Amino acid sequence: MRTRPLKVALLGCGVVGSEVARIMTTHADDLAARIGAPVELAGVAVRRPSKVRAGIDPDLVTTDATALVKRGDIDVVVEVIGGIEPARSLITTAFEHGASVVSANKALLAQDGAALHALAEEHKRDLYYEAAVAGAIPLIRPLRESLAGDKVNRVLGIVNGTTNFILDKMDSTGAGYQEALDEATALGYAEADPTADVEGFDAAAKAAILAGIAFHTRVRLDDVYREGMTEVTAADFASAKNMGCTIKLLAICERAADGESVTARVHPAMIPLSHPLASVRGAYNAVFVESDAAGQLMFYGPGAGGAPTASAVLGDLVAVCRNKIGGATGPGDSAYTQLPVSPMGEVVTRYHISLDVADKPGVLAQVATVFAEHGVSIDTVRQHGRQDGDGEASLVVVTHRASDASLGGTVEALRSLDTVRGVASIMRVEGE
Template structure:
């Protein structure tokens, strides 16, 4: 039987995502009520600009006093889609203290203060759900947390930022340079006026921290994630990738060490074989590849951003939290029992593609190979080609076997000191093999 008293929901933020949440709550009210077992009522909407026209939302629900809204005491759920650290953090903890569960899409806050927010939720007997924080509409966190709860996840490899994937896809498919591809992404609305959070990897790093924490039952914060942006990727890098049968993607990589005693999380551009499922992810789409002991390889694919897709994930969490509310229970919270060590980038083992500008004369290859050998980095393939322009220089491309990142860094520093090496044109990791 359906309960007649509605569950009251407050909405913090009514921008692209928030307005879609409100619209769906209104247009699909009957369906939501049937799925939950009780009607849901939008009880208040906190905004910064109260005079803006918001179609479909009763103006009487609009307020600029978010603090007073979450302190009402009669709310069942607070949906936070304002983003940022403050005032979101204070509003969420205040909502818990006043008897409301929280659904959030705030990746930056969760990556920075996830443990403290989970602790506050437990203290007050409330839920904290955040499916929308990582990959928009893609169901990802719940499968990791629940469907794979009995499995042992080894690795999570993903494209979790649509802006950067759009840019790199355009560079690959059209031969455009970075700036040209960024300009197109901006014109189409895929990139913000200030794209720093996307192209420098901050957005993906926050998502990587959340993914690693859930996958490995270990607290991983934003400061634990190694981050490199993609602004230095060039057309020449794509040419080298194509020569290897690869493309280039900005990847979030979370993995458990071979001995099972530590985990790592990193974000950086990487060459990816065209045979890998992630290599075919085009435009602004997201995809995450999960490798586990029992389930094997799983791939989650779909739109990772945008108002309607993100609102879909928010509403899915809302339904789950409301069901818990009716059952007078809470869903799964933070799982950090494993407490594995979070290792630094220097301990990560992977392959590398290194492009050098060198003197075109005998003995250069032997000198370069000696440096690699001294650092314990094994060479897989070498390709050297003179430029034929009378400059006396050549291009030398080295692809390594798997080696620790620290050894690679030391190798590059040694190479820079050789008289025969004019410059290190590019360094890129090779993943997915």
């Protein structure tokens, strides 16, 4: 075993960073045996140096992150501070001064992953980021390495634990959205400001990363279509149950049937109860991968939290340190296909549309005509009058597969009908 330790700089010492430091200390002997050399925590960059951090030598703590990554004797920089800046500048500086990087920063990688990969390659350093998507679940490395000889066609997943907890609670208890969100907040699953989760921003960043790796092309956050789940109601869940479905906030990355383009999107969707993702409960994550040779694979586990995310970080740290000892680097950016990302209008799927209509003869015929005029074929229709006798009825239409653009034109035309009082909800049906 090599005796000179590999030096690690830790940027950030919050929930994840503190767990990384703890595991590095308590499992030091095992890590050294697995790597072939000891690893040493050489510095910890924080914003509040006065805070007591159990198990961390106060002499290692600094507020000057730039000076830490510039030291020149640092072998690996672990970045768990998140956000775009100063993380981007610090990672850039780390590469320039000879360090490889392990990051958990989904937002930065979704926005600037290509540039960071290019910089890592220029300086012959590693950039690993297993912890950026789905916490402890081994997902990025299987896509980058285990399936490198296969052709991935689709990645469909629940990649945000907060939203899955909320939707699962609405499904299992009949709670409304706000009630379920309040419980998620009380239990610590939701932030005080849950916007990034419930509006799909977090999942969209992860979808961009997954699509880029799965399809060997460059997909940025701006390429990902995004809808949040704040408008999902108890009535939507009732309709889903009538169809033998439940509702999940899904990240969906697909290769077009002709192989000439890809799409990436995040939105609530109905999925059949027979689909493996339908049984994912609580704050857990799961990702379903479909490929030519391997067929269907599912990766499941805790998608967030200090210890699970730290597990992924440490896995990357071991891999990067092994590469360092061997004088090599691991797989870098693979974007050789350069496939375009198609707009959402070209996505083809099924739809569940709930309409409030006038309760009188001929309405169904008018609605069916609008669907036909826009080339959207109807699979099933369910209509029932309101018990309050206000002259309105509910009409639920489930379509065959159609493009999102065609469905959008259909809905716009429906809203112009005098007999349609409102479009109560529109939801895609996936996973069939």
